[in-house]
Amino acid sequence: MAQLKVHNSLQPGVPVPFLPKEEGKVSWYACGPTVYDHSHLGHARNYVSTDIIRRIMRDYFGLKVKFVMNITDIDDKIILKARRQRLLELEKGKKYTESELTKLAATAFQNYAEGNLPELLNPDDKSDLSPSNYTSRRDAAYGKVLAGGTLIGEGKPGDAEAKMKMHLNNLTSAAAAIQEGKVFGGADEILQPYLDSLYKDSIDGRDHTIFTDVTQYWEEQFMGDLDALNVLRPDVITRVTAYVPQIAKFVEQIIAKGFAYEAGGSVYFDIASFEKAGNPYARLRPESRNDKALQEDGEGSLSKSLGGKRGAGDFALWKKSKPGEPVWDSAWGGGRPGWHIECSVMASDVLGSQIDVHSGGIDLAFPHHDNELAQSEAYFCEHGKGPHQWVNYFLHMGHLSIAGSKMSKSLKNFQTIKAALSTDYTPRGMRIVFLMGRWNDGVEISPDMRTMAEGWESTVNNFFVVVKSLIAEKGPPASTSESFSTLSIDSPSDGLSGNLSKAQREMEIALSDSFDTPRAMRVLYELIKDANIHITTHKADMDVPGLEIIARWVTRMVGIFGLDANASPPYDRLGWTLAALTGNMTALEIAAPFHEMFDRVRDDVQNLDIHSETLDLLLAVKADAEFEDLVSNDVKDPEALAMPYLRTVSKMRDEIRKLAPASPKKKVILSLSDRIRDYDLTNLGVYLDDRSEDQGALIKFVPKEELLTQREEKAAKEREKHAQKEAAKAERERVEREKAEKAKVSPLDMFRSDEKYSAWDEEGLPTTLADRSEIPKSALKKLRKDWDRQKKAHEDWKAKNVV
Template structure:
């Protein structure tokens, strides 16, 4: 195996060798979510990508990974969300009249616009902004942004434009609420900050349940989302509110070492003192160290009024709590932890003074992770030991973007994980999309990317379905022994060589900083080669060779987390589903009941046909799938597909025999019709509804395939719709033809002598009915007369045909 390399944000550029501190072990801390809202696809990108790397280290490279993750359950965003939610609840309880409610919404509407959308109230406008002129002001001030442009008129749209659109959406709802006089409904997003500005200091924060109720609910929602995405749970979870005493002690130690100072009840990290002692600040993003916007974002929106910093870049380790904020006791007074200090304390508590990996989204690199590094290295700093290394490898997951902007809660340009899984994705399809991109690259999900992911999944899904069906057809339960078959044991030398090459290629890809896009192409190429071999009519297919490929591919997709029912060492065949995982926990008799019911029903219907053919009567007498099922159950088998096979084979055999006798010349036509209808119904309804596909084969038993029922039903419905549409078009064509035929003969009724009679364009007709003079008395021109003669002759011909056809000649 080649040495593992990894992209390390601490050493930008090419991947560097990955060498954990302890042989065979990896200590890893991941920044978890701030639990104030539902998680979105951007979070899925971060935590699924993290999970993939963790699984590769664990199950492919064989490391024992100790994975720690935190929940941030006290933070400016949490405080604002919980506090504003409570204030709105209190406001709704007040006995406002409709006029008073409207007055409050108007004030909030204007305050929101002034704070976030200044172009809605231009200085040269004599009229104040209201719901009636809002649309006009919106188009004038921000029309270019809404049309896809930028605020400056240069470059491409980014987070600033996404923020404008988010604020405009909030104003849209509020303007509509004012127009419809619906009170607070629809205006909540502009009301929340306004109410907070009025009443935030009145909230009693000695009772912290207004905050913990929110964070606990969001933590549960996040955990459920991760489980739905098949993300492994952390080995250990930490929460900020459970670490406040340790945080206070940690900050005290940094002060004692001269790297922090207290000011007005807050404590700030002293970057200058830290660097003077020989340490490096902003090692991850040195170019961002003076970015005031990022510095302010890192400090939090509630911390702008804190005073006493020596330098603008110094950041808070401990914040003095203002009225309306949660607080804990400390040597510096009532306060709360700074955002960055929490991870330093919790990670150090669990993993010590050094760890192998620290990970998080790329947006956390500065200031969050840079500040984490600084304060942790300050805490562990020893004067005579040089600069302390707290993290060896920093892994940053790339952004998930939408329309050029990062997907984020603050921009409200996101789709929640819950909504995505309910509409556009399965856990597997979402993971495949992420696997097809490098974990450290930014990505924007496009239709082409979705199409590529769907094609990849479909190719592997069909491969697994086909090989399992072929092995079942051969009546040999797949054997684990084929995993290690050598070239001398398998005649399909070419496919085996391709498998061995795929193993080398995949190993090289994963050693190259967990290059999953290349790994996914390796799997796809091998599966396509196996499909070509399996469908080659010129060779005797060696199913063991194909099975060896399928088992290795199964192992890798299991490692990648694409099978929610799989467990290490991933020695199954094919991938399962969440439904299959749930079914495996059901009592076997209960699990196979639907399959047994189908067989029982089909058997009764065949018996009712009273057929005399020996092949059918023998099957009816001798087949006993219950015995075969009982043996499987006794052996401990819990795979529902395998348990169902006795009933499915028995059903399929009966159907095959029925199909075989319909060509008999002695078969009663009514029975033949009944057999054909029964045969189609078994395939298209009875088994399709159970997620079983029967592929009819010439001179061989039908091939039994397990396919998700929803997919089969959708295909059946699509086929029915196509047939219905074909029938509709055929009927329309028939009617159109009949109408044309009717119109043809209706026109043919008229004799050629009468066809120009009553035509106002002509004055005189000759004996044959041809015009001689025009309405003005002039002679019909020779060219016109020639054309009229041709029309007359055509009418004469069709009229004669009419007379013959309808017996009037």
């Protein structure tokens, strides 16, 4: 196996060799979510990409991974969410008159605009903004941004514009709700911050359930989303609220070493002292160390009023709790943990003083991960022994963006995982999209990405379907051991073996190069393309065992990538899950609908009362006996259990189709043949691919829903074709009726009723126009031709209709 190399944020540039501190084992800490709202596609990007790497390490490189993830269940965002939610619930319980409620909403509306969108306000009279004049003010002040422009008038919109649109959306919804008299429910987003400004001090910070009730709910939702995306559960989950005493002791140790100080009941990390002792700070993002906006964001919106810092970049390890915030006892008084310290304490508690891998989204690199590194290395360092290496490899997942802006809960410019899976993606489709991009690169959502992913999935899916069909047709499958061990990736070979050997070598190169999944996906695609060429060009001498070995290797790789939620090591079931899950169903329960179909078709074929030696033998086949052999051999694959019945039904259908041309019952036979294919089997998720007469139909397992959709589309086309045919027939009949009506008219009378003319000859042909002028010779010539045609048509009509 080639040496695995990874992109390490601590050593930017080319991938570096991955050497865990203990051979064959990997300790890994991943920054988990802050749970206070729905998980979105940005989270999916982070955790699915992390899961892909974890699976590759475990199942491809054979490493034993201990995977730890935290749940941030207390921080400034959670405090605001939970506190505001509680205050809103209390407010809804109060008794308001209509005028009092309108006044409350109007004040909250004004307050929200003043704090977030001051351009809406009249500088001379800031109180004149109201829900009724809001729309005109909004369009005048922010119309360009709403139309897709930027605040500065050039470039592409980004986070600033996304934040502005969020505030505008909140005010727009609130304005409509207030005017309709639906304040609670419609205007909650502007009511909550206003109520918080009035009553936040009334919240009891010792009652932690106010906050944990919210986070426990959202943690369950998050875990459910990860399960839906087939993301492996962590080996260990840690939560901040369970670690507060350990966090306080951790902070005490950092103070004791001279790298932190207390100020006004809060404790700050002393960057200057840390660096003076020879320790580096901001190793991941040195260029960002003086970025005030990032520093403030890392400290949290509730911490702006905390003072006493010695250095501008010093960050909070422990925060003094203000009224309305959760509080725990400490040596410095009532307070709560800072954001960054939680990960240092929890990761070190589970994994020790040195961790192989630390991962998270790229937006966490500074200040979160840089501050984690500093405080952890401060805690573990020993004076005189140089800096302590707390993390060996930092893996940062590229973020997901939409319309140029990072997807985030705080900006509310996100699509939830649940919504995406119910409308735009399948779990497999979403994972394929992420596999097609490098894990450490940013991904911009685009229709092209989905189209590419759908094409790749369809190619793999069709390959599995065809190979399984060919195996079922030819005989028993090759053993799993043969599939994975008989082909050496180093030995020269040709044909399908050569294609597989080449793909295996290229796969190893790709995954060893910092988990280069885009290249890995291309390797699988090219191998399948080569196999498909073999299938189409070797109909008479197809190498089905070779195709099976390739399909089993592809199965193993897509299993490693997490593309089959029902697969697990060693991924020895050929193909990925297509049909509905069978759960705890017994073999008899799985086979029952196929058995019923078999009995029905056999009875219908017998009732045809047609015979051939082959058909008589097929009608005598004991499919149950073959099924019982499978059960006795502990076969659990639903498709394999169905094959004894499907194989015989398919062959019976092939045979009656051969007999149909020479039979007086041809129409009945062909009708039954179509019913078997289009209804009996389609309703079970089985498609018969009709080939040449000597080959017979190929049995393919295809999702029932897909087949039913195809059947309905086919029926719709037939209905449309029939409707077009009927419309054309009706049009022909209309034309014929009009011709018949016209033919009834005698040529002597055809021009006499036309006001364009004033005189006619004895044949009824016009001689002068209405103004008594002569008719031009060219016009007379045409009139004569029309008269002659009408004379013939009239004579034909009389011959048919006059007795």
